[in-house]
Amino acid sequence: MVIIFRTLVSMKFQPLWLLLLMIFCAFPRHDAANSSDVASEANALLKWKASLDNNSQASLSSWNGNNPCNWLGIACDESNSVSNINLTRVGLRGTLQSFNFSLLPNILILNMSYNSLSGSIPSQIEELSNLNTLDLSTNKLFGSIPNTISNLTKLKYLNLSVNGLSGPIPTDVGKLQSLLTFDIFTNNLSGPIPPSLGTLPLLESIHLFENKLSGPIPASLGNLSRLTMLSLSSNQLTGSIPPHIGNLSNAKVICFIGNELSGEIPIEIEKLTGLECLQLADNNFIGQIPQNICLGGNMKYFTAGNNNFTGPIPESLKNCYSLKRLRLQQNLLTGDITNFFDVLPNLNYIDLSENNFHGNLSPRWGKFRSLTSLMIANNKLSGVIPPELGGAAKLQVLDLSSNHLTGSIPQDLCNLTLLFDLSLSNNNLSGNVPMEIESLHELKFLELGSNYLTGLIQKELGNLHNLLSMNLRQNKFEGSIPFELGNLQYLSSLDLSGNMLSGTLPPTLGGIKGLETLNLSHNSLSGGLSSLDDMISLTSIDISYNQFEGPVPDNQVFHNVKIEALRNNKGLCGNVTGLEPCPSENPNDHNHTTRKVLITVLPLTLAILMVALFVLGVSYHSRRTSRKETDQVTSLRSASIFPIWSFGGKVMFENIVEATEYFDDKYLIGVGGQGAVYKAILATGQVVAVKKLHSVSNEEMINHKAFTSEIQALTEIKHRNIVKLYGFCSHSQYSFLVCEFLERGDLKKILKDDDQAAAFDWNKRVHVVKDVANALCYMHHDCTPPIVHRDISSKNVLLDSEYVAHVSDFGTAKLLDYNSSNWTSFAGTFGYAAPELAYTMEVNEKCDVYSFGVLALEILFGRHPGDVASLSIGITSTFDQMALMDKLDERLPDPTSSTVKELVSIVKIAIACLTESPRSRPTMELVVKELAMSRSSSMSSTELKDLIR
Ligand SMILES: *[C@@H]1O[C@H](CO)[C@@H](O)[C@H](O)[C@H]1NC(C)=O
Ligand SMILES: *[C@@H]1O[C@H](CO)[C@@H](O)[C@H](O)[C@H]1NC(C)=O
Ligand SMILES: *[C@@H]1O[C@H](CO)[C@@H](O)[C@H](O)[C@H]1NC(C)=O
Ligand SMILES: *[C@@H]1O[C@H](CO)[C@@H](O)[C@H](O)[C@H]1NC(C)=O
Ligand SMILES: *[C@@H]1O[C@H](CO)[C@@H](O)[C@H](O)[C@H]1NC(C)=O
Numbered sequence: 001m002v003i004i005f006r007t008l009v010s011m012k013f014q015p016l017w018l019l020l021l022m023i024f025c026a027f028p029r030h031d032a033a034n035s036s037d038v039a040s041e042a043n044a045l046l047k048w049k050a051s052l053d054n055n056s057q058a059s060l061s062s063w064n065g066n067n068p069c070n071w072l073g074i075a076c077d078e079s080n081s082v083s084n085i086n087l088t089r090v091g092l093r094g095t096l097q098s099f100n101f102s103l104l105p106n107i108l109i110l111n112m113s114y115n116s117l118s119g120s121i122p123s124q125i126e127e128l129s130n131l132n133t134l135d136l137s138t139n140k141l142f143g144s145i146p147n148t149i150s151n152l153t154k155l156k157y158l159n160l161s162v163n164g165l166s167g168p169i170p171t172d173v174g175k176l177q178s179l180l181t182f183d184i185f186t187n188n189l190s191g192p193i194p195p196s197l198g199t200l201p202l203l204e205s206i207h208l209f210e211n212k213l214s215g216p217i218p219a220s221l222g223n224l225s226r227l228t229m230l231s232l233s234s235n236q237l238t239g240s241i242p243p244h245i246g247n248l249s250n251a252k253v254i255c256f257i258g259n260e261l262s263g264e265i266p267i268e269i270e271k272l273t274g275l276e277c278l279q280l281a282d283n284n285f286i287g288q289i290p291q292n293i294c295l296g297g298n299m300k301y302f303t304a305g306n307n308n309f310t311g312p313i314p315e316s317l318k319n320c321y322s323l324k325r326l327r328l329q330q331n332l333l334t335g336d337i338t339n340f341f342d343v344l345p346n347l348n349y350i351d352l353s354e355n356n357f358h359g360n361l362s363p364r365w366g367k368f369r370s371l372t373s374l375m376i377a378n379n380k381l382s383g384v385i386p387p388e389l390g391g392a393a394k395l396q397v398l399d400l401s402s403n404h405l406t407g408s409i410p411q412d413l414c415n416l417t418l419l420f421d422l423s424l425s426n427n428n429l430s431g432n433v434p435m436e437i438e439s440l441h442e443l444k445f446l447e448l449g450s451n452y453l454t455g456l457i458q459k460e461l462g463n464l465h466n467l468l469s470m471n472l473r474q475n476k477f478e479g480s481i482p483f484e485l486g487n488l489q490y491l492s493s494l495d496l497s498g499n500m501l502s503g504t505l506p507p508t509l510g511g512i513k514g515l516e517t518l519n520l521s522h523n524s525l526s527g528g529l530s531s532l533d534d535m536i537s538l539t540s541i542d543i544s545y546n547q548f549e550g551p552v553p554d555n556q557v558f559h560n561v562k563i564e565a566l567r568n569n570k571g572l573c574g575n576v577t578g579l580e581p582c583p584s585e586n587p588n589d590h591n592h593t594t595r596k597v598l599i600t601v602l603p604l605t606l607a608i609l610m611v612a613l614f615v616l617g618v619s620y621h622s623r624r625t626s627r628k629e630t631d632q633v634t635s636l637r638s639a640s641i642f643p644i645w646s647f648g649g650k651v652m653f654e655n656i657v658e659a660t661e662y663f664d665d666k667y668l669i670g671v672g673g674q675g676a677v678y679k680a681i682l683a684t685g686q687v688v689a690v691k692k693l694h695s696v697s698n699e700e701m702i703n704h705k706a707f708t709s710e711i712q713a714l715t716e717i718k719h720r721n722i723v724k725l726y727g728f729c730s731h732s733q734y735s736f737l738v739c740e741f742l743e744r745g746d747l748k749k750i751l752k753d754d755d756q757a758a759a760f761d762w763n764k765r766v767h768v769v770k771d772v773a774n775a776l777c778y779m780h781h782d783c784t785p786p787i788v789h790r791d792i793s794s795k796n797v798l799l800d801s802e803y804v805a806h807v808s809d810f811g812t813a814k815l816l817d818y819n820s821s822n823w824t825s826f827a828g829t830f831g832y833a834a835p836e837l838a839y840t841m842e843v844n845e846k847c848d849v850y851s852f853g854v855l856a857l858e859i860l861f862g863r864h865p866g867d868v869a870s871l872s873i874g875i876t877s878t879f880d881q882m883a884l885m886d887k888l889d890e891r892l893p894d895p896t897s898s899t900v901k902e903l904v905s906i907v908k909i910a911i912a913c914l915t916e917s918p919r920s921r922p923t924m925e926l927v928v929k930e931l932a933m934s935r936s937s938s939m940s941s942t943e944l945k946d947l948i949r
Contacts (some may be wrong), residue, residue, distance in 0.1 A: 003774045010310055033393060041082045042066045044103035045074070052094035059090050079105040088135070089716075095119030101127040112136040114161065114716065118142065118784070121160070126151040131229070137161040137183065138334045138786035138826070144168070150175040159183040160671045161207065162713070164784040166190065169213075174199045177794050185231070186210040186785075193232070195220045205229035209255065212236055217261075222247040231281065233257040234845060243268040257303065265290055275396070276300040285309060288456070289328075294320035303327040305351065310334070313352075316343055325421045329353040332560060337376075338813055343367045353377040353399065360384075366391030373397040375440050377423065381405060385424075387412040399423040401447060409453075423447040425471065430454065439465040449473040449495065458497070459484040466671060467491050473519065474498040481525070486511035490671050495519040497542065502526070503933065510534040513752060516831060521545050529553055536752070536863050539831040544568050556866040653935040655682055656729075656738060663692055670746070679741060688726065689741040705711035714810065717783075721775035723808040741807065747855075748794035751862055754891060764803045769856050770931050772797055776852060777924040780845045790843055792851035793832040794938055831864055834918065846918035852927070853913030855904055862889030905934035 024359040035572045045068055049060050061070045070074035075084035078616040083106055092115035101124045106694060110128065113135045120143030121136065131152050137159045145160065155176050165187040173182070174196025180547035182197070200222025205228060206221075213235040221230070222244025227252060237259040245254070246268025254272075257279045264287035265280065272278075273296025281303040289304055290312035299320055312335035313328065319342045330352040331708070337352065338359035348370045349907025358380040365374060366388035374395060381403035389398075392410030395930025398416070406430030409424065421923075422444045429451040444467060461470070470491060479501040486508025494512070496518040504527030505520075517540040518532075529845040532538070540559040542565045543586035552558045552566065552574035564577030567880040573582040654892075659680035660667045668677040669689070678690045718724070724740040745766070750756045772792075779787040789796075789810055798806050834850035857865040865887075888895070888903065895903055909930050915921045922930070 004006075004045055029832045038068065038080050044100040045071070045082075046674065049097045051098040052092060052503050056090070056092045056094055059092070064246055065929050077106060081494070084109040086111045090115060092117055093180060096122055097123075097304075100123055103105065104128065106130055108135040112139065113137045114712065115139050115934045120144070121146055121149070121165075121701075123148045125149060128152065130154055131141075132178070135159040136163070139163050139584070142784065143187075145170055147172060148676075149173075150892045152176065154178055156180045156202075160187070162186040165190060168192070169194055169793075171196060173423065174198055176200060177202075179203055180205075181205045184211070188212055188785075192216075193218055193237075197221065198223045200224070201226075203227055207231045208235065209233040210235075213816050214238065216240075217242055217245075217256075221245070221413070224248060226250055226556060228254045231255040232259065234574040237261055239614070240264070241266055241269070245269060246271045248272060249274075252277055253277040257259065260284060262286070263544040269293070270295055272296070274298055275320075280307065280711070281304045281305040283307055288313045291315045292325065293317065294898065298322055300324045300346075305860060306330040308332055313337070313340060319344075320610075321345060323347050325349040327351045331355050333357065335382075338362050346370050349373045351375040352379065355379055357381065361386055361389070361405070363388035365389050368392050369394065371395055372418075375719045376398040376403070378402040383407075383430075385410055385413065389413060389417040392416065395419055396442075397421040400427070405429060409434060409448075411436050415862050416440065418442055420466070421445040421447075424451070426450040427860040428452060432456075434463075435460050437461065440464060442466060447471045448475065449746050450477050452588045455479075457482055457485075457501070460489045461485065464488065465490070466676075469493040471495045472499065476500060478502070480504070481509070483508040483510065487860075488512055489514065492537075496519040496523065499523050505529065505531045507531045513537065516540065518542075521565075529572075535769055537831075539866060541565055541862065546570075548572055552576060552579070560866050568728045596631075609927075646826050647883060655679055656736070657686075660677055660690060663690075670749075680738075687741045689723075689739045691737040691739065692947075693728060693735045693737065699747075714787075717779075717810070720804065721771040722810055723776070723806045725810075742798040744799040744803070746795050747799065748800065751794060751858065751938050757862055757889065760803065762903070763897045765859050766899070766906065767803045768797070768805040769859055769906055770802065770928075772807060772852060772855065773924060773928050773931055775805075775807040775810075777846055777928045778881060780848070780924045782904055786845055788843060789848050791832075792848050792855060794855060794864075797855070844918070845924070846921050849913045849921045849924060849927070850918075852924070853910040853921075856910040856913070860889065860903060860906060861887050862891060869870055905930065 008918040035292075036909055037800040042065070049057055051065050052060070056167035056480050057824045060072060062070075068074045068082055069080060069662070073085060073087040073090065074082055075086070077083040082104055085107060086109065088111050091177070092112065092432040096116055097556040099122065101122070105127065107128050107129055109199035111538065113134060114137070117136070117139040118141065121141060123146035125146065126148035129152070129811055132154050134152065134155060135157065138161070140163065141160070142164040144751035145165055147170045147445060149374050150170050152171035156178050157180060158176070159181070161183045162185070165184070168191030169184065169189055171194045173194055177200060178823035179200050181200055183205070185207040186209070190213065192215035192682045197203075198218055203224050204226050207229065209231045210233070213232070214237065216239035217232065217237060224455065225247070227248050230248070230251065231253065234257065235254045237260065240263030241261060243266035246266060248254075248529055249272070251272050252274055253276060255277070258281070261283040262285065263284060267290055269278070270292040275296065275299050278293065278301060279301065279394065282305065285307040287302070287309065289309050291314045293299060293314045294316040296330050297320070297612070300322050301324060302317070303325070306329065308326075311329040311333065313333060317326065318321065318340060321344060323344050324346050327349070330353070337357045341364070343364060349372060351373070353375045354377065356379065357376065360383035361376070361381055365371070366386070367394075371392045372394050375397065376402070377399045379831070381400065382405065384407030385400065385405055385647060387410040387610040390410065393416065395416045396418050398419060398860070399421065399836060402425070404425040405424070407429065409429060411434040414434055414436035417439055419440050422440070422443060423445065426449065430453065432455035433448065433563060433585055435452060435458055437458065443464050445468070446464065446467060449471045450473065454474070457472065457477050462482060465487065467488050468490055470488070470493070473495045474497070477496070478501065478772055480503030481496065481501060483506035486506060489512065491512050494515060494517070498521070501523040502525060505525065509531040510533060513534065513644060514537050515535050516537050518535070518538060519542045521542040522545040529543070529548055530552035533553045536555055538555065541561060544565055545568045547572035548569040550573070552561075558574070558576065561576055563576060566572055566576065566579065567676055575581060640706070657663075659682055660678045663678060665678060668676055669679045670677045676692050678692065679687065680690050681687050688729060713728060715882060723742065726740070728737050729735065745752060750760055776789065776792070776947055779789065787810060789807065791809065792807070796808050798808050800806065832851040832854045834847040835842060854865060894920055909927055912922050
């Protein structure tokens, strides 16, 4: 036989050779195995290589000749037989169908993780009878898991995670008696968890999260005495937790988040003294939480939020010094929490909101040195906010809203310079807002509504440059609106309603160009509204119950405003149903005078402001950099880093911190919902954008593996119209994403600037619409599972020097949403979010389609289209299309007739995307197809003339 083979190998006539080989392989198996022939192995591998796409074949260029032992990813045993195939992250695209497993009987390790393999897992995989490691994770495999997989009885590590596999888990998995790890998370698997899983004596970890598994948790799992990790989160499991779980004496991590489990928690769970992480949140549990949950003193992460637990906080959490994260929110828990907790030095995050706790806020909280988030909203806390709380120096989120707190806001709270969310709304707080509040530089959300706060609105609030939302409604503030608020250039929501404010609107208010919602109702404000003229982003306004007079501004929000938002003023006029039209004699007079005032006042204030800022800035900057540098060099050394890179490693982390001088403001290029963006020039000369996130702590990532693999997958996406994500890094102080840097910045900024908008001509705009559609289509239809953006808006579309659009933040909206376990509450940017988000939590591709519709119109109109619901009513007739053409960006010359055709089809497609019912919206695939045809769409010349005004 050997002689036959030698001659065969030397033959050049391949097809015949192949044919003979196939006949040969039909012989009984032991024959083939004994010969364990290198040539037949080489041939099987080459045949599979030939079935892959061209790029994959190019990656496997070392695969030629007949000695596979030195090919990429291949290792052989002593007898020169292939024993190990490791092709992780090679960019393979194709299927496993033509992989002839029977010719490779001696393989021990088969690792093809992180590729783009599709199709199903062939049932012939059982031929790899010696396999101990099978890793096909993070591919695009679909179909069901073949039952024959249970014949791989030597398997120790099985990983099929992050694919599109469906159907049930094979019931015979109990035959895999050597198995140590069983990972099939993030697929579409359904049906029950097979009880036979509980018969695998060596099993150490089970990850089944993010599937559609149903039925009960099998009691047999209690037999797995070596099990340390059990994650069943995000499935549809029902029934109660079997008491047998208490026998998992080696368990460290147990996660049941996001199922439909019910009943009481079995007391036996207290026996698991080694437990470090127990996650019960988002189920239907009732009864008391077992009191000795931290008996072993090892518990770090305990979450039981959003259930119907009653009774007190478990006694053993009082002095659970290992505790890092505690989430008990949204239950029916009771008790006096005044001095319940000892000082817990490691506690980083605690959420007790929406329960029935009473008592006071203990001064002891100020001694929790690691605390970054303290949330006790919606309880029955009384008494004052203790000034000692200002000692919890790491605090970033403080939410005490909806309690019965009294007294004033202590000045010491302003020592918490890392705070970015301060919510004290809906209490009985009184007195003035301390002037020192200006030291909360990181503040993004300031919620002080529904209290009894008095005095002036502090002009120092204008120094909170990062503020996104300010709510002072329903208080007793008086005096006028300070002109310094005009400095809050990132503010998107301002609510000053229900106070006793008087005077006229400061002309600087128009400086808040990005403002989206403004509520000034129920005050005594007077004068005209001309300072709102430039607020082109406004999508919601209420100025009712004031003393305003004169014409309403001619910007988008007022075109669609309801009279309810304007009523009970002194004398507003304009083209709004329910208002008097303005006297027509000299309609421009009013505008002229206010313009004049603006022209004289504005430069003066600006100049004064700039001098002031400069003086402040210099002293502040020099103070800060010196302090920062010493602090952080030391902390960097001891950093615990969680990096995912497509290049570099820890070195890259340090390079970035260095290149931005510890995120100094001089490198700041923008601020978005997720955090500030910096431009960093690395030592290599490469320019990257670094997005510093406010809220990803290591502790947040319990589903570490899923998080890692999702970010990893995102770094592997390569598409012309998607901003390249290079990596992610989390560290006790900073978490950041590193992305491609794009010269022209975001679309929102470009459309706002008259000069840039004029250079952004019709042709470029049409291409940008197509680019965005291509990016979305790719993520929705060429990725399995599809990746939904969730936050498409003009802020997230960046242009390079050639005006090619790149969509940014793909996939990260879900991953990095603050409060990650509760991510479905995220609802996109106001004005772009699909209407169903208001009543369902379901975020799917069709939400992106809706936002795309808004964005496409915004690109053509040069501004946000405003209330799209009214736009899309009865839009089918050509007459309405003409009305729409009237809205085209006036800063550009009229489009040529051939361009008009394209613009009309874009508008039509956009309107279809805005259909209220998600089901009736087109898919992005269809959108791309329609856009491609738009240039050739035929339209009669009369129709055309009608459209070109
Ligand atoms: C597989 O290859 C990758 C990259 O070459 C390497 O990092 C990994 O350790 C290898 N795994 C095994 C099991 O050999
Ligand atoms: C392999 O698995 C299938 C399905 O579970 C079974 O019918 C078959 O007998 C098994 N073959 C061997 C050799 O165990
Ligand atoms: C809690 O109980 C109420 C009343 O029975 C029920 O409506 C609600 O859905 C339950 N909540 C959870 C999270 O189980
Ligand atoms: C807040 O800072 C001030 C000034 O540095 C200091 O006197 C005060 O003790 C601090 N308060 C707390 C609670 O640490
Ligand atoms: C008033 O508004 C309506 C609808 O927005 C518009 O059709 C009409 O032309 C406007 N009238 C004037 C005088 O601007």
